[in-house]
Amino acid sequence: MSFEKRLAASIVQYLGDQLRSDDLTGEDKEGLEVAIQCLETVYRISSSDVHLLPSRSLVDIFKDAIKNEPIGKDTDEPVSEEDRREAEYLKTRGNDLMKVEQYKDALDSYTKAIKLDPKNAVFYCNRAAAYSKLNQHTFAIEDCRRAIEIDPNYSKAYGRMGLAYANLNNHHLARENYKKALELDPNNDSYASNLKVAEDNIAELERTNPFSTILQNPAIAQVAEGILQDPNMQNMVRDMMSNVFGSLAGGGRPGAPPGAPSGAPSGVPSGAPSGIPNLQSNFPPAGDAGSGAPPTGPGGLPTDPLSGFNLDTMMNIGQQLARQFENMNPELYDQIRRNVGGNGANPPNDNNNSNNNP
Template sequence: MADNNKKLAVSILQFLKESTTNDSDSAESIQVAVECIRDVFGVDEKDTSLQVSTPLSTIFENYLNNNTSASTTSTTTTTTKKSKEELLEKAYSEIPAELLDSFKQFINIIEQKGAFNNPDQIEPVLNASKQKFIESKKNEIKAIAEKIKVEGNNKLNEGDTKGALECYNKAILYDDSNAIYFANRGATYATLKMYNEAISDCKEAIKRNPKYGKAYNRMGSAYASLGSYEEAIDAYQKAVDIEPNNETFKASLSAAQKFAQNGEEEDNGMGGLGNIPGMPDLSGIDINGLMSNPMIRNMANQFMQNPQMAESLKNGDIGSMLNNPEVLNMMKMFGKK
């Protein structure tokens, strides 16, 4: 598929060079387009391995001839071509605000050189130019995306899930190679009870970093929230395989295994704690959603650093856990008032 794309790019380059006229302005515009396509696809039209025997213009003419009869007997659907202003607005929306003025100056320069004189070439030239600009500002854009990610983390800690989601969306728009951005957005989706979206984002994170234990753990939590305990166990197990000393991952795996074995899906992870005398009523609390909050997870992680607590959870010794004042206070915080 990649070779075919390069062959198509070379065919377009050959067509553009054949279309060069004696008019200096038109020639310069075409040369700008040629250079952009070369840069974006990394091709050279002189490379014989990428040249095809039939010119692009001939292929196009044959296509039109073969489809003439069909087009005259069927209803014609007209596709509205976007104006230059609409295309520019879309391109501007995909550039960080900090670099937008610089990008606009870049666009003005190539426009002055006649790059947009041919209406049919505006979109491909603009896309190629945008890609070239992004590549030239790669490090700056990554730094901006990281800053936005941190802002998203802060919003999520403050309970502003909508704001956090917007930040992670923007961070991914600017740098979709970062696994952490997808994992964090997945955690936000889980907080919003959008578990399928959370699973999808965790998978995207794992594609970018197959050794990302936290992504597997978050995916396991989303599967557990959907009651898909076998899938949750598989995800948790992979998290443990990556980080065998992570007590949180091991506790999550153990809990999922017990739910799958005992069929306690309807308990929502509380094991009936809502009916224990002297305890707050926790039966209506969405524990899975609650644990998606980084602040709550940090509190739970601190408890898990206590070997006695970890052992109690591992053995299912709920009684010992309830004797711990810190656990009791935390549970009362989230009980119904």
């Protein structure tokens, strides 16, 4: 019995308790139900697995863990001179630890400095460098953004965020951040060099795989975000996902013939708390998902998760996405269509990830 499964069971129990709270809206409770369903599916657990639960609740364990843990200062609270001096000392100690490649200890020092002085952009930016050295580039990006919120003209934060994006192979966003860093610090040779590397990587991606560079384009991401905020599109995606999760819960699939398990809400076991289906108990034996259903493996999950999708539904969603994309940004839509059409005959190249990351 793994630690992860026991922890997941404790989280499910806590979320189930929250569902009974009168402080949550119906939408909030729906979100918790989805979270519980996902956890139960991923970790192969159910509400009946009480043997996985520790003797104390997750809330009690957490309270004990943080009782001696000081809460960081509120960003609106003035920082005393004593705290400011201590924070500077911790930052300097973190810098020294970075020089001897003690990155985890350096990260701890920067974190303590931030707790004492949460308005200092340098502390976040330095911690971002430690995160990058530990290959935790997503956290590095988050800290760079915090630094920029405090000081929008902090060139080093843009430069380090560019490095983090480059290490995640998102060369478009790396280029945007290097450009901003160079705009704020025009004489910085490192920013200029890194910008050139990012542009070379983008050019190589466009040459070998035009579709991959389209997906990285920040303008595409902005349009996609706008599409996903559209209520009609949200309802369509929600319906599709409900169908998918429902079919997995019941062992069937979208578009399965009559008689195949549907996983509909009516199949929720009467003993399941908070109205959550016991997904594990509903899974059929391997290979027995119903007449016409795709081949299944252990737990009754399809061996090919895409085999059961209804093609008409997917085509309909794709067409609506394309129409919304064209309406929101027709120039960008035409540009993408021309690029894809003009490069479609190029053979795929698996070696399109440059190793020249700065």
